[in-house]
Amino acid sequence: MKDLSESDPKFRSSLAVVLSDPMVNNYNLFAQKGKSSAFTGYLAETSSANCTYGLYQENTKSGVMKKSAMVVNVLNKQATQPLLTFGIYADGIEALVGDAAEGEESTEATAGLSLTMMDVLLRPVEFFRGMSGLMTAVWNAPSxxxxxxxxxxxxxxxxxxxxxxxxxxxxxxxxxxxxxxxxxxxxxxxxxxxxxxxxxxxxxxxxxxxxxxxxxxxxxxxxxxxxxxxxxxxxxxxxxxxxxxxxxxxxxxxxxxxxxxxxxxxxxxxxxxxxxxxxxxxxxxxxxxxxxxxxxxxxxxxxxxxx
Incomplete structure (x- = not known):
């Protein structure tokens, strides 16, 4: 939200109104349960349009990745056209490194890739599911x-x-x-x-x-x-x-x-x-x-x- 507010004045003013409410802007809702980062930069700049990239990442407290995504957009003064979005998701990886939170030890390890082209969601690609799938992915990883x-x-x-x-x-x-x-x-x-x-x-x-x-x-x-x-x-x-x-x-x-x-x-x-x-x-x-x-x-x- 902070990254989007820096480039969108209308969203920035709306976010300021929401955060002025103490029922929303409090420690109970914004206490960190993990680590996340968001960044937007320019791939190309022209007089008629700009091409931007956005990198978004969400980790657990121990640093294990949960989600990572890259978004490429073409925008001008009138509109924004999403070109490509690809992201990597993972769940249950904390148990494999011995850092699972209480109650999440039995979560099945899963990882995959999600793709979106021209604002159309494509079929995701699953890397592995479960311990046996992880070992198969490790030994059969393509060079x-x-x-x-x-x-x-x-x-x-x-x-x-x-x-x-x-x-x-x-x-x-x-x-x-x-x-x-x-x-x-x-x-x-x-x-x-x-x-x-x-x-x-x-x-x-x-x-x-x-x-x-x-x-x-x-x-x-x-x-x-x-x-x-x-x-x-x-x-x-x-x-x-x-x-x-x-x-x-x-x-x-x-x-x-x-x-x-x-x-x-x-x-x-x-x-x-x-x-x-x-x-x-x-x-x-x-x-x-x-x-x-x-x-x-x-x-x-x-x-x-x-x-």
Missing amino acids: EPVSALQGNLLLQDYSHKIHLSNGLIVDASVLGVASIDLSGKISISLWYKNSHSVITNSGALVVEGSLQIDSEELKSGIRFSTESEAFIDFQTDVDFAEMPVKMCLQMKRPPISSRNSVEKFEKSRYFKKRLTIRKKRSSSTPPVSYFINEKNSFMCTAMDPDQ
């Missing part, structure tokens, strides 16, 4: 990333004929496609009592378009294309050799590569030669490591001082 979600999105399919005042007809068309892949891998060591997991969000974008004169006498126009691909790695390292459990979250984006090409052509039935001019350009964006929160930074430094 290579396993894809949990793949899809192609048609972003734009535009075709239009423009009739000019001089009688010529201009044919304009634009086609844009995005491809996404959500994959992950995990390794658990019962001997060293630690685990390492990586969730990779990869995507590619292709936009092709043309603007040309539709005439039997003259063929003239321009074609353009843009290609780009990016990856975001969400890495989690957990050390449960001693209590409290230590956990380090890292979110990184490798360099982004993009390629642009433009082709201009002119051809007439009255000329033998055809004029074609092509220009290509490639660019790369430096890698980025995203900030999560200050406490997580201290924990990562304590787990790996050389990092």
Whole structure:
């Protein structure tokens, strides 16, 4: 709620009114039964819209994770469009590390992954259920990333004929496609009592378009294309050799590569030669490591001082 109130003035004023009531804002309701954190940052900023990411985490008092989620939204002044939400949930893990609360010792250990794309909830993926499922997951954990979600999105399919005042007809068309892949891998060591997991969000974008004169006498126009691909790695390292459990979250984006090409052509039935001019350009964006929160930074430094 605090994270949302920092970016939404209307919600901030409503929250202030609710918290002014002592029946709500008291120790009995807000006493900590665990640990949680929420953080929102920018993935990309443009003049017309911004792309934000939100990281939300809920742990027990001993530091064992209960819920963790990442939310990616595209927003402007008028609206907010959720793109992708993936979260990891766990229950009953405290009993495995000997830190279960009173009355929760018999809770069955469960862990899984929930996915939401374009505000549509997809079928969750369950990692394991019970002690036998956990041991099977430990011994059969894949060393290579396993894809949990793949899809192609048609972003734009535009075709239009423009009739000019001089009688010529201009044919304009634009086609844009995005491809996404959500994959992950995990390794658990019962001997060293630690685990390492990586969730990779990869995507590619292709936009092709043309603007040309539709005439039997003259063929003239321009074609353009843009290609780009990016990856975001969400890495989690957990050390449960001693209590409290230590956990380090890292979110990184490798360099982004993009390629642009433009082709201009002119051809007439009255000329033998055809004029074609092509220009290509490639660019790369430096890698980025995203900030999560200050406490997580201290924990990562304590787990790996050389990092």
